[in-house]
Amino acid sequence: xxxxxxxxxxxxxxxxxxxxxxxxxxxxxxxxxxxxxxxxxxxxxxxxxxxxxxxxxxxxxxxxxxxxxxxxxxxxxxxxxxxxxxxxxxxxxxxxxxxxxxxxxxxxxxxxxxxxxxxxxxxxxxxxxxxxxxxxxxxxxxxxxxxxxxxxxxxxxxxxxxxxxxxxxxxxxxxxxxxxxxxxxxxxxxxxxxxxxxxxxxxxxxxxxxxxxxxxxxxxxxxxxxxxxxxxxxxxxxxxxxxxxxxxxxxxxxxxxxxxxxxxxxxxxxxxxxxxxxxxxxxxxxxxxxxxxxxxxxxxxxxxxxxxxxxxxxxxxxxxxxxxxxxxxxxxxxxxxxxxxxxxxxxxxxxxxxxxxxxxxxxxxxxxxxxxxx
Amino acid sequence: xxxxxxxxxxxxxxxxxxxxxxxxxxxxxxxxxxxxxxxxxxxxxxxxxxxxxxxxxxxxxxxxxxxxxxxxxxxxxxxxxxxxxxxxxxxxxxxxxxxxxxxxxxxxxxxxxxxxxxxxxxxxxxxxxxxxxxxxxxxxxxxxxxxxxxxxxxxxxxxxxxxxxxxxxxxxxxxxxxxxxxxxxxxxxxxxxxxxxxxxxxxxxxxxxxxxxxxxxxxxxxxxxxxxxxxxxxxxxxxxxxxxxxxxxxxxxxxxxxxxxxxxxxxxxxxxxxxxxxxxxxxxxxxxxxxxxxxxxxxx
Numbered sequence: 001x002x003x004x005x006x007x008x009x010x011x012x013x014x015x016x017x018x019x020x021x022x023x024x025x026x027x028x029x030x031x032x033x034x035x036x037x038x039x040x041x042x043x044x045x046x047x048x049x050x051x052x053x054x055x056x057x058x059x060x061x062x063x064x065x066x067x068x069x070x071x072x073x074x075x076x077x078x079x080x081x082x083x084x085x086x087x088x089x090x091x092x093x094x095x096x097x098x099x100x101x102x103x104x105x106x107x108x109x110x111x112x113x114x115x116x117x118x119x120x121x122x123x124x125x126x127x128x129x130x131x132x133x134x135x136x137x138x139x140x141x142x143x144x145x146x147x148x149x150x151x152x153x154x155x156x157x158x159x160x161x162x163x164x165x166x167x168x169x170x171x172x173x174x175x176x177x178x179x180x181x182x183x184x185x186x187x188x189x190x191x192x193x194x195x196x197x198x199x200x201x202x203x204x205x206x207x208x209x210x211x212x213x214x215x216x217x218x219x220x221x222x223x224x225x226x227x228x229x230x231x232x233x234x235x236x237x238x239x240x241x242x243x244x245x246x247x248x249x250x251x252x253x254x255x256x257x258x259x260x261x262x263x264x265x266x267x268x269x270x271x272x273x274x275x276x277x278x279x280x281x282x283x284x285x286x287x288x289x290x291x292x293x294x295x296x297x298x299x300x301x302x303x304x305x306x307x308x309x310x311x312x313x314x315x316x317x318x319x320x321x322x323x324x325x326x327x328x329x330x331x332x333x334x335x336x337x338x339x340x341x342x343x344x345x346x347x348x349x350x351x352x353x354x355x356x357x358x359x360x361x362x363x364x365x366x367x368x369x370x371x372x373x374x
Numbered sequence: 375x376x377x378x379x380x381x382x383x384x385x386x387x388x389x390x391x392x393x394x395x396x397x398x399x400x401x402x403x404x405x406x407x408x409x410x411x412x413x414x415x416x417x418x419x420x421x422x423x424x425x426x427x428x429x430x431x432x433x434x435x436x437x438x439x440x441x442x443x444x445x446x447x448x449x450x451x452x453x454x455x456x457x458x459x460x461x462x463x464x465x466x467x468x469x470x471x472x473x474x475x476x477x478x479x480x481x482x483x484x485x486x487x488x489x490x491x492x493x494x495x496x497x498x499x500x501x502x503x504x505x506x507x508x509x510x511x512x513x514x515x516x517x518x519x520x521x522x523x524x525x526x527x528x529x530x531x532x533x534x535x536x537x538x539x540x541x542x543x544x545x546x547x548x549x550x551x552x553x554x555x556x557x558x559x560x561x562x563x564x565x566x567x568x569x570x571x572x573x574x575x576x577x578x579x580x581x582x583x584x585x586x587x588x589x590x591x592x593x594x595x596x597x598x599x600x601x602x603x604x605x606x607x608x609x610x611x612x613x614x615x616x617x618x619x620x621x622x623x624x625x626x627x628x629x630x631x632x633x634x635x636x637x638x639x640x641x642x643x644x645x646x647x648x649x650x651x652x653x654x655x656x657x658x659x660x661x662x663x664x665x666x667x668x669x670x671x672x673x674x
Contacts, residue, residue: 062571082574089575095568098672099590108586109576140673156576 011074013038013196014059014164019068021054028054029065030220038163041190041197043207046217047243052200055217056166059198060089072164088162090170094153096141102128102152103137109160127155130189147178151185158193165190167199171206183209204244208232216240238372241293248299248341250276250292250315254284254373267371272337277312277366284373291372296344298368301331304359311363315341319358333360423644432639440644450645453625458652460539460624461608464546465554465660468603469596471547472554476595477588480562481570492559495552503549507616510545511536514617537619545617546607553606554599561595562588586668593669601657608653625649 012035021029028051036042044052057063059070061082070077072086088109096105104111106127107120115123128134131151141149150170157165167186171179187210190197201207207214208228216223216231216239224236235241238249255275256268265283269276269292278292302308304316317335324347331343331354343362354360423441425434444450475495479488498506512518514535521531535541565588573583589596611626618624625645632642664670 060575062574081579082571083577083579089571091568091572093566093568095566095572097569097572097587099670101673108573108578112577112582112586142672142674156572160577 011071012036013040013073014198015069015071015074016055016059017069017071019055019058019070020066021051021058021063022066027220029058029068032068032217032220032222034215034222034225036164036196036198038196039194041187041199041210041212042215043199043201043211043213044215044217045201045204045207045243048202050217051220052202052217053168056089056168056198056200059164060087060166061085062089086162087164087166088157088160089166089168090150090153090157092168092170092172094141094149094173096144096149096152096156098141100141101137102133102139102141102144105141105152106155106159108156113160123159127159130158130192131155131185146174147182150174150182154186154189158189158195161193162195164196164198167197169201170199171201171203179206186210208244214244216243218243233370235293235370235372238291238293238374241370241372246296246342248294248296249372250294250339250341252276252290252292254286254288254290254371257283257286266366269371272335272339274315276369278369278371279367280371284371288373291374292369293372294364294369296330296342297328299341299343299362299364301333301343301345301354301360301362303354304361308361308363311361312366313364313369315362317341317360317362319354319356319360321356322354331360333362419643420647422639423647425640427638427640429637440640441648443641444644444648450625450628450648453623453628454649454652456539456623457608457625457649458656460543460546461604461653462656463543464550464607465600465604467543467547468551468554469558469600471551472558472599473592473596476555476558476562476592480559481565481567481588488559488563492555495555498548499552504612504616506549507545507613510541510548510617514541514544536617537622539618539622541617541619542614542622542624545613546610547603549613550603550606553602557598557602558592558595561592561598565591589667590669591671593664594671596669597661597664600660604656604660605653608656609649 014034014036016032016034019029019032020027030051032051032055034055044055046052054063058065059077061077061080065078077085096102097108100108103121103124107124110120110123124137125134128136131154133148133151133155136144136148136152141152144152150173153170171182174182183206186197186199199207199210211228213225213227214231215225218239224231224240226234226236231240232244235244235247241247242249250269250271252269252271254267255270258266258268260283263281264279265281267278267280267284267290269278269290271292276292284290301319308314315333315335317333320332320334320340322332323330326347328344328346331345333341333343335341341362421434422432424436424438425432426437426439427433475491478484479491484491513520515521516531516533516536518535520535524530524532569587569591570583573587578586608624609626611624611630614622614624614627618627626649629642629645629649632638632645636642
């Protein structure tokens with residue numbers, strides 16, 4: 001399930017074609033295709049071991065593919081060693097040279113390329129200004145905080161204006177507050193330098209806040225490519241719907257298929273004793289086993305004993321617990337058939353103080369929810 | 375050091391004091407050992423160099439005869455020079471051999487088998503030093519394996535393989551190379567492979583990476599490896615005795631003679647301290663050269 005958009009005319013900045021890579025019996029990449037447009041911020045998101053780091057390392061030239069090609073601006077990079085590629089990498093644990101000052105670290109690529117001393121100095125201070133570390137030239141890397149070291153690593157990778165910047169979980173070692181601040185910093189810096197950013201992460205929040213597009217990987221394959229809104233509200237597979245955000249997956253079987261209207265078909269799914277109506281992009285054969293995915297914030301909850309409005313989709317169950325989380329309340333409900341469902345309600349609404357084991361009804365609109373057939 | 379929030383300032387200070395006391399206490403045993411068995415003999419020996427000896431007794435004193443003959447006699451000077459040059463050659467060759475090996479088993483293609491290869495090197499330390507020197511005699515001698523092998527193809531036997539300076543250097547390198555491998559291995563094992571990748575990522579090829587990242591980060595190991603090999607080699611007198619012949623004798627042989635058959639401890643200790651001083655100069659020069667090449671470890 002690969003859906004591709006956002007490509008401008010000409011060559012994509014990065015093109016990955018049919019990449020395969022095995023480590024012994026483990027298949028790290030099982031045929032990966034990806035196009036990234038120039039200036040795009042693309043996140044590769046997936047659980048550890050999904051092949052995302054291997055993909056990045058192959059693009060960077062630190063790992064070699066068994067099959068397939070990597071092209072940058074239409075040029076095949078097969079056989080081009082890492083130090084001759086027009087891409088740079090920000091490494092996971094910064095990898096700053098401990099025997100060089102901050103300034104020497106940032107200017108390293110320019111020194112290697114035999115630039116003039118004055119030229120290097122000017123560029124280094126320009127980079128330091130970009131990452132907001134003016135005056136840190138002569139510091140030792142061991143004297144930097146994690147966030148500062150991360151900025152220096154970023155400056156070092158950007159100093160020779162790479163066409164493509166690869167970032168391998170660069171914020172993983174930082175604490176939450178710093179990480180959130182760096183999300184905005186990274187976007188600001190990307191806008192300033194205009195390079196294409198390919199960002200590997202296992203953190204869905206990071207991917208959602210920063211990316212133009214998200215590439216979801218699982219088991220060495222791409223599950224879905226799309227904008228943050230697309231992958232969140234229209235997951236292509238069960239894996240995607242579960243990996244991004246919290247979701248309720250209701251097992252069932254397609255029972256009724258409605259007529260197509262505005263490119264959307266109303267599908268009736270028999271799930272246990274209840275029938276659920278969910279919109280879908282195409283018709284599906286009756287009898288197909290399918291999962292219905294509904295986000296907790298798309299559902300509403302009320303005691304069964306109150307006067308309930310009419311609703312197409314309604315599940316009944318018993319409240320197990322409600323947890324107040326500041327901006328919202330999270331309710332855990334056990335359905336009559338034993339499945340657990342999570343419902344999220346705002347703190348302004350009714351029924352804020354329901355006791356556990358209250359009989360409740362969970363309603364949601366027939367225009368939300370995603371049907372996932374597998 | 376963990377400090378509870380309820381600790382008052384004075385109790386923190388007290389805590390620090392106790393810490394310091396413990397620190398001193400932990401140093402004491404080794405410091406005492408070294409004082410008694412190293413510093414004291416060293417000082418006594420140094421005092422002897424200003425003394426004199428007869429056939430029966432040694433006397434302390436304040437005569438500079440031993441020093442003036444040690445420093446001016448061209449025989450001693452030749453031997454000192456030879457000791458230092460041999461030592462430097464052994465040190466440099468050992469480091470040059472040890473570094474690629476240590477690199478291969480830490481950051482290179484053999485890193486998955488580093489323990490095996492390290493053990494293979496260390497196993498040579500299991501056999502006695504003298505045994506290994508004898509082994510070289512059987513290798514290089516007139517009827518040794520090399521000459522026998524050359525004889526098969528109608529060459530030799532060559533007598534210049536043994537009993538000269540080159541034989542001393544070759545043998546010492548063989549004996550001492552594990553001393554260079556160990557410290558270089560341990561310094562390279564601490565190098566994050568991502569640093570090598572970062573250098574390559576910044577456009578540095580193999581040699582640039584080696585020169586500007588790997589060697590500086592391995593500098594402590596290189597220093598220790600060179601110093602160990604050099605100091606042991608330059609002070610050695612056993613190897614020259616067995617494989618050196620007349621041309622291969624070093625200052626160590628003469629010093630050993632003074633403390634042995636010649637029973638001239640004052641001259642022996644003057645020569646010994648002259649050698650120590652020269653060694654110190656060489657090590658200082660090495661460190662200076664490393665600094666000049668910017669092969670210095672992590673910044674503090």
